[in-house]
Amino acid sequence: xxxxxxxxxxxxxxxxxxxxxxxxxxxxxxxxxxxxxxxxxxxxxxxxxxxxxxxxxxxxxxxxxxxxxxxxxxxxxxxxxxxxxxxxxxxxxxxxxxxxxxxxxxxxxxxxxxxxxxxxxxxxxxxxxxxxxxxxxxxxxxxxxxxxxxxxxxxxxxxxxxxxxxxxxxxxxxxxxxxxxxxxxxxxxxxxxxxxx
Amino acid sequence: xxxxxxxxxxxxxxxxxxxxxxxxxxxxxxxxxxxxxxxxxxxxxxxxxxxxxxxxxxxxxxxxxxxxxxxxxxxxxxxxxxxxxxxxxxxxxxxxxxxxxxxxxxxxxxxxxxxxxxxxxxxxxxxxxxxxxxxxxxxxxxxxxxxxxxxxxxxxxxxxxxxxxxxxxxxxxxxxxxxxxxxxxxxxxxxxxxxxxxxxxxxxxxxxxxxxxxxxxxxxxxxxxxxxxxxxxxxxxxxxxxxxxxxxxxxxxxxxxxxxxxxxxxxxxxxxxxxxxxxxxxxxxxxxxxxxxxxxxxxxxxxxxxxxxxxxxxxxxxxxxxxxxxxxxx
Amino acid sequence: xxxxxxxxxxxxxxxxxxxxxxxxxxxxxxxxxxxxxxxxxxxxxxxxxxxxxxxxxxxxxxxxxxxxxxxxxxxxxxxxxxxxxxxxxxxxxxxxxxxxxxxxxxxxxxxxxxxxxxxxxxxxxxxxxxxxxxxxxxxxxxxxxxxxxxxxxxxxxxxxxxxxxxxxxxxxxxxxxxxxxxxxxxxxxxxxxxxxxxxxxxxxxxxxxxxxxxxxxxxxxxxxxxxxxxxxxxxxxxxxxxxxxxxxxxxxxxxxxxxxxxxxxxxxxxxxxxxxxxxxxxxxxxxxxxxxxxxxxxxxxxxxxxxxxxxxxxxxxxxxxxxxxxxxxxxxxxxxxxxxxxxxxxxxxxxxxxxxxxxxxxxxxxxxxxxxxxxx
Numbered sequence: 088x089x090x091x092x093x094x095x096x097x098x099x100x101x102x103x104x105x106x107x108x109x110x111x112x113x114x115x116x117x118x119x120x121x122x123x124x125x126x127x128x129x130x131x132x133x134x135x136x137x138x139x140x141x142x143x144x145x146x147x148x149x150x151x152x153x154x155x156x157x158x159x160x161x162x163x164x165x166x167x168x169x170x171x172x173x174x175x176x177x178x179x180x181x182x183x184x185x186x187x188x189x190x191x192x193x194x195x196x197x198x199x200x201x202x203x204x205x206x207x208x209x210x211x212x213x214x215x216x217x218x219x220x221x222x223x224x225x226x227x228x229x230x231x232x233x234x235x236x237x238x239x240x241x242x243x244x245x246x247x248x249x250x251x252x253x254x255x256x257x258x259x260x261x262x263x264x265x266x267x268x269x270x271x272x273x274x275x276x277x278x279x280x281x282x283x284x
Numbered sequence: 285x286x287x288x289x290x291x292x293x294x295x296x297x298x299x300x301x302x303x304x305x306x307x308x309x310x311x312x313x314x315x316x317x318x319x320x321x322x323x324x325x326x327x328x329x330x331x332x333x334x335x336x337x338x339x340x341x342x343x344x345x346x347x348x349x350x351x352x353x354x355x356x357x358x359x360x361x362x363x364x365x366x367x368x369x370x371x372x373x374x375x376x377x378x379x380x381x382x383x384x385x386x387x388x389x390x391x392x393x394x395x396x397x398x399x400x401x402x403x404x405x406x407x408x409x410x411x412x413x414x415x416x417x418x419x420x421x422x423x424x425x426x427x428x429x430x431x432x433x434x435x436x437x438x439x440x441x442x443x444x445x446x447x448x449x450x451x452x453x454x455x456x457x458x459x460x461x462x463x464x465x466x467x468x469x470x471x472x473x474x475x476x477x478x479x480x481x482x483x484x485x486x487x488x489x490x491x492x493x494x495x496x497x498x499x500x501x502x503x504x505x506x507x508x509x510x511x512x513x514x515x516x517x518x519x520x521x522x523x524x525x526x527x528x529x530x531x532x533x534x535x536x537x538x539x540x541x542x543x544x545x546x547x548x549x550x551x552x553x554x555x556x557x558x559x560x561x562x563x564x565x566x567x568x569x570x571x572x573x574x575x576x577x578x579x580x581x582x583x584x585x586x587x588x589x590x591x592x593x594x595x596x597x598x599x600x601x602x603x604x605x606x607x608x609x610x611x612x613x614x
Numbered sequence: 615x616x617x618x619x620x621x622x623x624x625x626x627x628x629x630x631x632x633x634x635x636x637x638x639x640x641x642x643x644x645x646x647x648x649x650x651x652x653x654x655x656x657x658x659x660x661x662x663x664x665x666x667x668x669x670x671x672x673x674x675x676x677x678x679x680x681x682x683x684x685x686x687x688x689x690x691x692x693x694x695x696x697x698x699x700x701x702x703x704x705x706x707x708x709x710x711x712x713x714x715x716x717x718x719x720x721x722x723x724x725x726x727x728x729x730x731x732x733x734x735x736x737x738x739x740x741x742x743x744x745x746x747x748x749x750x751x752x753x754x755x756x757x758x759x760x761x762x763x764x765x766x767x768x769x770x771x772x773x774x775x776x777x778x779x780x781x782x783x784x785x786x787x788x789x790x791x792x793x794x795x796x797x798x799x800x801x802x803x804x805x806x807x808x809x810x811x812x813x814x815x816x817x818x819x820x821x822x823x824x825x826x827x828x829x830x831x832x833x834x835x836x837x838x839x840x841x842x843x844x845x846x847x848x849x850x851x852x853x854x855x856x857x858x859x860x861x862x863x864x865x866x867x868x869x870x871x872x873x874x875x876x877x878x879x880x881x882x883x884x885x886x887x888x889x890x891x892x893x894x895x896x897x898x899x900x901x902x903x904x905x906x907x908x909x910x911x912x913x914x915x916x917x918x919x920x921x922x923x924x925x926x927x928x929x930x931x932x933x934x935x936x937x938x939x940x941x942x943x944x945x946x947x948x949x950x951x952x953x954x955x956x957x958x959x960x961x962x963x964x965x966x967x968x969x970x971x972x973x974x975x976x977x978x979x980x981x982x983x984x985x986x987x988x989x990x
Contacts, residue, residue, distance in 0.1 A: 151621045155628050162632040166639050173646035256424035258731040427733055428772040459964035
């Protein structure tokens, strides 16, 4: 079970290695707090979906497995969206359509298909947690970098003084792509290094 | 241990050209750098000492970033001094506003070299013109600084009277024309190297005479802008500027001689280059007249860069030894 | 159980259960979500109108809602207009606060926008929003200098289009509000384009003299101003006799802004009105005297009192352009901008031409205003 959990953190990191779910990673990571809430939403959806699907996995006929997964995932996504709209309306406005779009986030469906539907509950949940945290640290790091260079703040607190001239581009799509590219590059380089040794 | 290459009896296949002259990479690069002297001198004449500093900073930053990157990747660092980084540095500075903070120029040069050239594999492997990549990054990162222009000889005016709009911006947003003579000599607002058509023509002419660049590419680029601009002007002279204005104002000439002709990012065949020039020329007109920016040269070349592999696939270089036509005439 | 049956049963079961769960969550959260939306609007209204105790809403169309703000006694204290329009990158939603007459702004709040961060996004900054307090639509955007009257606000450097979009939406809000409560917008010429003064010195107008002299190298065209000691009617005669041959009676109507209006009566009941107007051309101030004949205010003549010699490349003094106005009733429009255009712009100087047309049209408005004060 530990292996299932650790897997998603680095080795098979869904964003940096499998390059899944990039849309949401790039779109909402312009501030660290948005990244945090996005990561939270994805974790909620992934963990609960995996939990439910793993429990009922033996009941679902193979031919209707995809629709079944989607309905379950969509239910949890809607719950998350309604929750944010009710209790964190500002964040909900910032995240915009990207919370409902978690339904089509490849990471979630991929984990159901590859793992949750084929493994007992405790493994499924461990895997979901690992993948979620793997997603979370990437999007949060990206969010911190972009907010730092684009505003000079981190989680809203000013870190860089007034001498700093913000790089507007970091708040825009090109900045997101470039930073993510660098992160993927570093990941690949680390992987190549460990493969050699 | 593998045997020495000469001892192995192998058929070694290399692509053409097979006969190489003494004009190797280094020589081409440094000759090009020399040809940049007239625009540099004109730029410093009109925009002063800060412009000169900006050029120097960009060059130093470009060479240093290249050197550092090569060192970090354990590659031969002498490539940093082959002249190509120097050219990237000069070209970037020439398309920047004359009073841009020096550190911004340094950041742009480093970005252009690292993300526009080195991550792709270095000289010869880049898809996009590194100087323009640097400028595009600066445009996105510091949009206000990159669109703040000063008048020529601005030091003669009081500090809050030095800003101006470029001739293209004046034409587009305020419908005002600038006299041709001013545009030709360079006594207008704009980036350091783009204002003096006169200086660019001298430098560009030198490049053509040395056969370093293909004049048909420059001609097709400028020609397309002239023709297309002319057609639109004839249709509606009130709304559209005349073709001569298009040629003399903005960065078209600088781009036509120094950027679009970049050997690495332009097509292999002459026909391909003509098509490339036409494509870029159309884009310049579209962006200048209907886009959100007053100037379209930078984006036109970057977009054309992206199309270059496709153009090269359409206009395949002639294979020697297979065709029916005698001789190697292209 | 056969597979086909199982498929249907399982899917239906999953759908039913999910639907049920969602239904519960939805009902539980719905009131909170509704309240959040209303709170957001309420807060915006409170920020732009003072002393709001209660309010009434009225939906005008898809994009506009009017909030009638009332105090404890139920009296109307102001209006808020929630309106959506297009900005540079996407839609801008804002709440504009107006006074009880529905003509003057009391505040502005940007509710939603997707403008470029650090640039267009700066429309949400306090200094920008504060500018709108006390302004009277229609508003113009000026660049490179401070606003000089209550019809101007200063654009954000590098975000002219976003600034202009906000102003456009605010002007529209006022027009829509006026149609509901019956208040007319203040009579400023609507055609006056925001003038690009970024090529001219940033110092206020009266300090521009020196650098401009350096720029043009020549003296501006300037006729001597009238001397205050003279009798009003002599001044009137001096200006009006250029265009009106026989003057029986001439009266000068002093105006609060020192740009005079003159009325001259001729034989056969002819009544001519001349109004001075002043505005900013492309290079410098333009001052004109526009003489019109009632009742349709057709232009009899225009005297150029002040115009920079380099304005419109020297073609600003071309008689061909000015003679177009003669005989036209006001207001006139630039050709090419609408089907009923009357005036051809000076080639290559559309900006100047637009300014001149706006000034000439303004002459009629000023004349009308002056005549009503005369009657009272």
